[in-house]
Structure formats: C-alpha cells, structure tokens
Amino acid sequence: MKDGEEEAYIRAMTGEFAAQLHVRMPEVRFVNSSAPCGYDPLFNRIELGHAILGLPSSIVRVIVAHEVGHAMQRKALLREMVTHGLGKGLIVAVPWLLYAWMPHQKAWDIVIPVAAFVVAYGLYVSSAPARESNHGVALQVEADRSAALLCGSEPTLRALETLSTCTRIRPERLEALRARVAHEQHPVDASQKPGGDNCGY
Ligand SMILES: [Zn+2]
Numbered sequence: 001m002k003d004g005e006e007e008a009y010i011r012a013m014t015g016e017f018a019a020q021l022h023v024r025m026p027e028v029r030f031v032n033s034s035a036p037c038g039y040d041p042l043f044n045r046i047e048l049g050h051a052i053l054g055l056p057s058s059i060v061r062v063i064v065a066h067e068v069g070h071a072m073q074r075k076a077l078l079r080e081m082v083t084h085g086l087g088k089g090l091i092v093a094v095p096w097l098l099y100a101w102m103p104h105q106k107a108w109d110i111v112i113p114v115a116a117f118v119v120a121y122g123l124y125v126s127s128a129p130a131r132e133s134n135h136g137v138a139l140q141v142e143a144d145r146s147a148a149l150l151c152g153s154e155p156t157l158r159a160l161e162t163l164s165t166c167t168r169i170r171p172e173r174l175e176a177l178r179a180r181v182a183h184e185q186h187p188v189d190a191s192q193k194p195g196g197d198n199c200g201y
Contacts, residue, residue, distance in 0.1 A: 006053050010064060014046065017068040017150050026071045037063055039070035041077035046070075062151050062159035069146025073139055091121055141176045153181045 001009065011028050018025040027045040030053075037048045046067040052060060070077065094117055098110055148156045157177040160169055 003050075003053055010048070010052075010060065013061065013064050014068060017065050018071065020150060021068060021072055021146060023068065023072045023074075026068065037067055039067050039077075041070075041074045041081065044071060044074060058151075058155055059159045059162060062147050062156050063163075065147035065150040065156075066143045068150070069143030070139070072146060073142065076139070087124065091124070137170055137172045140170060140173050144173055144177055145180075148177065148180060153177060153184055157181050 007028075007030055014028050015025050024044060026039070027043065029045055029047050030050055031047050033047070033049045037046070037052060039046055046064070048063075048067075052063060055063075098113055098117075144156060144160070151159075157174070157180075160174055160177060163169055164174065
C-alpha cells in the first residue's frame, strides 16, 4: 500500500473504531516526529508518526484503537491539562502578585510569604511526577482495554509485546492485558486465584 492509501485506510479505521466506542471521531494527523503516536485532547486529534506506516496492520490496528480509547477519556484528559496548567500558572503568579501588591511593605513581609511559597513549590514539584505517572498508567491501561474490545485481548497483548521490544511500554499495561487474556481463557481459575492457593495462612 502506498503511504497515501494507508493514511486513508487508517482514517477509515479510526472512524469505524470511534463509531464502535460511541465517541466523536478524532481528527487524524500524520506527523514527522520521533514519537510514534499520541492523542491531543484539546483538538480531539490523534497524531501518528510516519514510522507507523511501515508496521504490520495487526499492530497498526491496536495502536489506532488505543488512541481512539484515549478519545473516550477526553474530558478527564482536558481536566488534567487545565489543573496542571493552573498549578503552573499559580506558581508563576503568586510571587509576582506578592511583589505587585506589597511594593511598600517591609522586606520581611515579602520574604516570609515568598519563602513559604518556595517550600510549597518544592513539595509540589517533587510530588507532581508521581501523581502524573500514576494517573498516566491508569489512563493507558483503560485505553488498552478499549483496544482489547476492538481488536481482541490476545492480538492487543501480542502487538504491545512486539512494540515493547522497540519502544517503552509500561510493564503495568502488559500485566493488565495478560491478566485480561488469562481471565478470558480460564475465567474460573483467574477469578479464584487471589483467594485460592495463596491463602494458606
Ligand atoms: Zn496511550
């Protein structure tokens, strides 16, 4: 397939998946970027690197399905974007406002609140990556669940395992999919496991 044909094929696939998930079809944009793919909640847009065009179609399907899964999370992603943006904005705005509002106060009146602010800022910065990555994983796993619904759990797992050899895939995502596949193959075994053999004490 030529690149143009494959792009049209991917757009049609996106429309199909969006209809199946009852979500508004995201715009699809092909970009010259090293990042293989991503979803932009602001514009409801999937961005795919041109590298994706060379991949086997079984993997492309899973990638596209995963990104359409993110389109289902658009509100949550937007909310996260806004809170994060507001947080950053406040960090810049607070010292500035302090100086703007208290230009004639004694130095300590400014230094103490600013020092308190710097400490709070430090705490915010050090805790932000942890919070964000946790949320990130939950949303990734959820998008994988959508991909599993659209492409099947096993093909989704196989695609992610293949991708994990050349790009970073969070281990939690693979674990969640393996658990899903195991549950589908042996629903009783899988559901009994936590309370079964491990409960000898
Ligand atoms: Zn994702």
